Amino acid sequence: MSQLAQRQAFATFKTHYGVAHPQPVQKGNTMALDAKIPGGPIAEKWDRHRFELKLVNPANKRKFTVIVVGTGLAGGSASATLAELGYNVKTFCIQDSPRRAHSIAAQGGINAAKNYPNDGDSIWRLFYDTVKGGDFRAREANVYRLAQVSNDIIDQCVAQGIPFARDYGGLLDNRSFGGAQVSRTFYARGQTGQQLLLGAYSALMRQVAAGKVQMFPRREMLDVVLVDGHAKGIVVRNMINGQMERHAADAVVLCTGGYGNVFFLSTNAMASNVTAAFRAYKKGAFFANPCFTQIHPTCIPVHGTFQSKLTLMSESLRNDGRVWVPKKPGDTRKPDQIPESERDYYLENKYPSFGNLVPRDVASRNAKEQCDMGKGVGETGQAVYLDFADAISRDGRDVIAKKYGNLFQMYEKITADDPYETPMMIYPAIHYTMGGLWVDYNLMSTVPGLFVLGEANFSDHGANRLGASALMQGLADGYFVLPYTIGGYLAGTAKANVTTGHKAFEESEKQVTGRIDRLMSINGKRTVDDFHKTLGRIMWEYCGMARNNEGLAMARGMIQELRAEFWENVRVPGTAADFNQSLERAGRVADFLEFGELMIIDALARQESCGGHFNEKFETEEHEALRDDDNFCHAAAWEHTGDGQEPEFHKEPLVFENVKLTQRSYK
Amino acid sequence: MTKTINLTLKVWRQKGSKDKGRFDTYHAENISTDMSFLEMLDVVNDQLTIDGKEPIAFDHDCREGICGMCGCVVNGRAHGAEKGTTLCQLHMRHFNNGDTIAIEPFRAMAFKVIKDLAVDRSALDKIIQAGGYVSVNTGGAQDANAILVPQEVADLAMDAAQCIGCGACVASCPNASAMLFTSAKVSQLALLPQGKPEAAKRALNMVRTMDELGFGNCTNETECEAECPKEISITNIARLNREYLKAGFFSRSM
Ligand SMILES: Cc1cc2nc3c(=O)[nH]c(=O)nc-3n(C[C@H](O)[C@H](O)[C@H](O)COP(=O)(O)OP(=O)(O)OC[C@H]3O[C@@H](n4cnc5c(N)ncnc54)[C@H](O)[C@@H]3O)c2cc1C
Ligand code: SF4
Ligand code: FES
Numbered sequence: 001m002s003q004l005a006q007r008q009a010f011a012t013f014k015t016h017y018g019v020a021h022p023q024p025v026q027k028g029n030t031m032a033l034d035a036k037i038p039g040g041p042i043a044e045k046w047d048r049h050r051f052e053l054k055l056v057n058p059a060n061k062r063k064f065t066v067i068v069v070g071t072g073l074a075g076g077s078a079s080a081t082l083a084e085l086g087y088n089v090k091t092f093c094i095q096d097s098p099r100r101a102h103s104i105a106a107q108g109g110i111n112a113a114k115n116y117p118n119d120g121d122s123i124w125r126l127f128y129d130t131v132k133g134g135d136f137r138a139r140e141a142n143v144y145r146l147a148q149v150s151n152d153i154i155d156q157c158v159a160q161g162i163p164f165a166r167d168y169g170g171l172l173d174n175r176s177f178g179g180a181q182v183s184r185t186f187y188a189r190g191q192t193g194q195q196l197l198l199g200a201y202s203a204l205m206r207q208v209a210a211g212k213v214q215m216f217p218r219r220e221m222l223d224v225v226l227v228d229g230h231a232k233g234i235v236v237r238n239m240i241n242g243q244m245e246r247h248a249a250d251a252v253v254l255c256t257g258g259y260g261n262v263f264f265l266s267t268n269a270m271a272s273n274v275t276a277a278f279r280a281y282k283k284g285a286f287f288a289n290p291c292f293t294q295i296h297p298t299c300i301p302v303h304g305t306f307q308s309k310l311t312l313m314s315e316s317l318r319n320d321g322r323v324w325v326p327k328k329p330g331d332t333r334k335p336d337q338i339p340e341s342e343r344d345y346y347l348e349n350k351y352p353s354f355g356n357l358v359p360r361d362v363a364s365r366n367a368k369e370q371c372d373m374g375k376g377v378g379e380t381g382q383a384v385y386l387d388f389a390d391a392i393s394r395d396g397r398d399v400i401a402k403k404y405g406n407l408f409q410m411y412e413k414i415t416a417d418d419p420y421e422t423p424m425m426i427y428p429a430i431h432y433t434m435g436g437l438w439v440d441y442n443l444m445s446t447v448p449g450l451f452v453l454g455e456a457n458f459s460d461h462g463a464n465r466l467g468a469s470a471l472m473q474g475l476a477d478g479y480f481v482l483p484y485t486i487g488g489y490l491a492g493t494a495k496a497n498v499t500t501g502h503k504a505f506e507e508s509e510k511q512v513t514g515r516i517d518r519l520m521s522i523n524g525k526r527t528v529d530d531f532h533k534t535l536g537r538i539m540w541e542y543c544g545m546a547r548n549n550e551g552l553a554m555a556r557g558m559i560q561e562l563r564a565e566f567w568e569n570v571r572v573p574g575t576a577a578d579f580n581q582s583l584e585r586a587g588r589v590a591d592f593l594e595f596g597e598l599m600i601i602d603a604l605a606r607q608e609s610c611g612g613h614f615n616e617k618f619e620t621e622e623h624e625a626l627r628d629d630d631n632f633c634h635a636a637a638w639e640h641t642g643d644g645q646e647p648e649f650h651k652e653p654l655v656f657e658n659v660k661l662t663q664r665s666y667k
Numbered sequence: 668m669t670k671t672i673n674l675t676l677k678v679w680r681q682k683g684s685k686d687k688g689r690f691d692t693y694h695a696e697n698i699s700t701d702m703s704f705l706e707m708l709d710v711v712n713d714q715l716t717i718d719g720k721e722p723i724a725f726d727h728d729c730r731e732g733i734c735g736m737c738g739c740v741v742n743g744r745a746h747g748a749e750k751g752t753t754l755c756q757l758h759m760r761h762f763n764n765g766d767t768i769a770i771e772p773f774r775a776m777a778f779k780v781i782k783d784l785a786v787d788r789s790a791l792d793k794i795i796q797a798g799g800y801v802s803v804n805t806g807g808a809q810d811a812n813a814i815l816v817p818q819e820v821a822d823l824a825m826d827a828a829q830c831i832g833c834g835a836c837v838a839s840c841p842n843a844s845a846m847l848f849t850s851a852k853v854s855q856l857a858l859l860p861q862g863k864p865e866a867a868k869r870a871l872n873m874v875r876t877m878d879e880l881g882f883g884n885c886t887n888e889t890e891c892e893a894e895c896p897k898e899i900s901i902t903n904i905a906r907l908n909r910e911y912l913k914a915g916f917f918s919r920s921m
Contacts, residue, residue, distance in 0.1 A: 081805040096726065097792050099832055100734040116812060152806070159808035161801045161861045163816075163825040170815035188825060194733055195828060202800035209796040217789065240781055269728040304669075304699055308706050309730045410731065413756050414703075479805045527716045529709070573716050579683075579724055579782040582716065 033286070033637055033652040036440040037141040042658050043123075046145045049441070050484055054491035061086030064490050067234055067249040069221045069276055071098030073193070073471055074454025075255030076200030077478030083212035084203075085483055090247055091204070092219045092236060094271045099201040102257050102269040103474065106193020107314035107407065109177055109185035110471040112150040117174050121182040123147045129180060130469060131659045133359055134434075134462025135611035135625065136633065137289070140658055141441060142459045149480040150472050154186055156479055160199040164188050176357065177316055177467045185468045190314055190406045196471055200478070219245070220584060221276045222512045224252060224283050224450060225504050231450035232498040235508045237516075239584060242577040244509050246500035251449045251486055254280060255478065258433035258455035260293065262592045262599065263544070264536025266430035267299060267312040273588040274595045277437050277456050285445040286637035286650060288438035288458035290595070291603035294465055294612045295545050296431030297363035300414055301383040305533075310429040311414055313386070314407055315467050318356045318363070320391035320400065321424070323347050325384050329374030335385055335423050346370055354666040361464045361612045361625070362666060364428035368545050369623065371427075378425045387423035428545060432470060434461045434612065435602070438637040438652070442485035443477060446637075449493070451486060453477035458635065463611025463625075516576050519586045524569030528585045531566050532592070535559065539596055547603055548616045556600045563593040598638060598647060605649065608632045620663070629661050671697045672764040676711065678723055679771040684779045684787075690769070700760040704747065705730060705737060707759055724783040732756040732896065735831030738838075739784040740771040745835035745894040753833065753896040773838035776881040777845070788834045790880040791848060797876035798869035799852040801861050820858055827855040829897045836891035836899075842883030847891040849873050850907035851899045857910050870910035 038049040056064065064087050068079045071093040079091040093101060115121040126147040131138055158164065164186050165173040177185035188195040207213040218239040225233040233248040259274035260266035281287045298313045324343045331338065346366060348355045367384050370376060377383050392400050397420060408419045436458040437445050444451050454474040461469065542555035574580045609618040609625035618626040634651040641648050674695040681688030695711050705727050712722035727737040732753040739754060741747035747757045772780050777790040836847035853870050856862025885904060892901045
């Protein structure tokens with residue numbers, strides 16, 4: 001949407017929540033975004049806001065239809081809860097069943113400030129840790145709310161019958177997890193995401209049975225439809241027969257996950273994509289902090305060019321595993337032949353108080369640093385050891401098996417090495433994306449009526465996400481935030497009753513079909529995956545764990561060239577009106593080829609280092625990220641201005657009133 | 668040790684649910700033994716695409732054994748012969764140079780073929796809709812630690828809850844019954860205090876729905892347990908039967 005059209009949309013839209021919608025307040029490219037953070041002390045903001053939000057009369061809720069795209073923790077929980085409240089819900093997902101969303105793969109756990117172990121945890125501490133862990137690039141008010149509702153999530157999940165780990169007395173068990181000094185992580189073996197998702201899925205299935213949710217699996221959303229500037233529907237492709245379908249609603253909620261697969265190799269599921277978010281971006285939703293990506297320190301190293309994805313080894317393993325490399329570069333001895341005195345437990349040595357539990361960005365960069373010094377291990381030299389020998393001799397094999405058995409088994413299946421006998425080998429991999437569509441405190445994007453939840457939005461994790469906090473955020477957004485805030489929008493906006501016959505749907509469908517026809521007609525020489533792999537290599541090399549201005553500038557040119565070649569030389573076999581997985585991937589890769597450039601633009605604009613964004617020009621003497629709070633204490637939100645045009649920069653200044661801006665230190 | 672092998676594949680190709688389908692033969696060459704089975708299929712598909720042919724359709728997503736999206740019958744065994752392994756976690760080191768591998772979709776009355784190896788398993792969602800939940804709305808739940816669950820019980824519930832809904836049990840059952848799948852959910856919830864109040868009704872409704880959807884009866888063939896990638900135990904079926912009997916008893920006495 002052009003800036004003008006955007007303004008007009010804002011102008012036709014004044015009254016929801018009784019406050020003005022985000023208005024560009026300054027001219028030129030320094031316009032500040034209004035996040036609509038409620039006033040008052042931080043601990044009271046959410047209560048107060050809930051009180052001030054307009055309510056939809058219970059009898060009127062059934063007159064509203066809400067579209068939810070995605071059935072991960074965010075979309076599953078939102079769909080179920082909205083239906084319970086009485087709204088009509090239409091829910092969409094790519095997989096054949098909503099139970100298979102990528103959230104299913106989360107292993108380690110979910111945080112909450114219950115303080116059951118009585119080790120000094122509190123809502124304030126969870127809030128504080130998350131703001132600091134995010135390297136002061138998250139919005140305080142959102143993070144505080146997240147910490148507040150974290151306890152409700154656990155209560156809700158237990159009530160649903162989620163079999164969390166228990167202690168001998170039958171109480172819930174907790175463990176400490178990636179970067180936290182208290183034990184606040186709830187878990188279900190190494191399958192926490194699976195169990196939480198199945199909980200949300202069962203709540204969703206209950207509403208399907210009740211007739212309140214209509215479920216549309218094997219559908220890919222390819223466009224958001226705007227009527228008078230408001231999101232009023234979507235166009236999806238039926239992945240079984242290739243037909244286009246139009247769906248109208250009073251509001252649209254995107255819960256479409258993260259964009260880690262822009263790197264080709266990541267821990268994300270194969271269908272994870274940026275398409276839904278990127279289509280929304282093209283329709284006027286601002287994209288915030290796209291360069292904030294998270295590299296997870298404990299993944300199984302890459303071992304061949306045929307590799308299709310990377311597998312995470314939950315970082316809960318860092319509670320008991322010790323990370324080390326040989327002291328001497330180029331040491332090719334087997335791990336059991338390297339004596340204790342010749343091992344470098346570099347995290348324990350460098351960060352005595354956090355040791356192996358430093359946040360992910362710190363652990364990842366240190367692993368890379370060791371490998372760059374030639375101390376990496378394994379066939380490729382791109383790995384470090386994660387050793388359980390001490391834990392096994394201290395606690396016994398059974399205790400370790402109980403905690404990590406399924407992870408050890410998974411590791412052995414993939415590598416044919418037994419981690420009970422020999423240290424695991426790990427290396428960092430792309431895992432999570434903190435950037436996402438910009439949303440205000442109500443989780444609404446800059447397009448009125450378009451809400452964004454879960455990993456697809458940008459709001460809570462700043463420049464680095466702490467472990468066990470994505471599951472928390474997805475469920476917070478879906479169970480406890482959106483169901484209130486969407487009411488404020490619906491109650492405060494005149495009901496439009498748009499139908500799919502509206503010309504906006506027609507135009508949207510025409511555009512989507514046109515793009516598919518173009519992809520089908522190229523008939524070039526390279527496969528979709530081939531392009532995707534090339535893009536992934538460019539992104540990993542120049543916009544990955546460490547970045548520099550020269551590399552970024554060069555990568556931008558490389559991506560432009562690759563994109564041009566893609567549109568001339570990609571080969572998509574088969575036909576469009578069929579189950580065609582190559583076509584599905586081609587559409588996603590086409591978006592990644594544009595989106596990758598946006599990441600680079602964002603990375604270049606942010607001339608500082610923070611969290612997962614590490615620009616080699618900005619580091620402390622100890623090689624930690626060096627922030628520039630005077631110039632970059634903001635969220636960068638990008639507005640699409642037309643294909644082939646530079647996107648326009650907007651900023652949301654971040655104000656830290658409750659957690660003091662400091663240099664992070666985990667020493 | 669990584670090495671490479673050459674294989675002959677006999678792959679089921681079927682254009683759609685109405686097409687009759689047939690086996691086609693392909694050669695997979697220079698396959699690294701470090702590859703997963705699906706990565707091997709990726710390589711074959713890349714070649715087919717370059718050769719101007721249609722790649723083999725197969726479902727997959729997480730590629731780490733948890734989403735339940737992948738699965739087909741490999742040499743007559745659902746998810747292949749490795750125990751406790753999904754197809755995406757099956758590695759080529761378990762095959763030998765020169766092997767011929769037959770690859771077919773999961774077959775069952777309730778699972779229609781969509782294309783090649785991809786089938787429609789939405790019937791499994793319908794079984795869950797019939798009662799695979801605790802009837803609790805969002806909000807208002809009591810403190811999580813107000814419900815005590817003995818560790819052994821939580822562990823047993825978790826064992827059952829691990830089902831990934833892949834449908835291999837159905838595909839390997841001579842009657843194409845979904846009893847193992849259904850019993851896993853019924854058991855998980857019947858074991859936990861939160862699920863007890865609805866346990867009997869849940870069993871009755873889920874089994875009834877299973878029958879209506881065209882799944883067969885369970886006649887204790889136990890093949891499901893042997894092929895289940897999550898090693899879900901058939902003791903769950905016994906637990907389901909107990910709940911089912913209770914339900915029958917209640918409905919008569921009501
Ligand atoms: C291996 C792994 C382990 C993890 N472990 C943890 C952990 O222990 N703790 C933690 O807190 N976090 C963890 N995370 C992160 C966490 O799992 C994710 O951030 C979170 O689950 C994302 O949930 P979501 O609901 O936002 O999106 P997802 O679960 O990714 O769901 C996206 C949904 O959107 C749908 N969708 C996407 N695009 C479209 C489209 N165009 N049209 C229609 N539908 C679409 C998909 O079908 C899917 O249903 C882990 C992540 C990975 C990869
Ligand atoms: S019981 Fe086992 S085989 Fe059956 S659906 Fe569940 S995981 Fe798959
Ligand atoms: S692809 Fe998810 S279980 Fe195999």
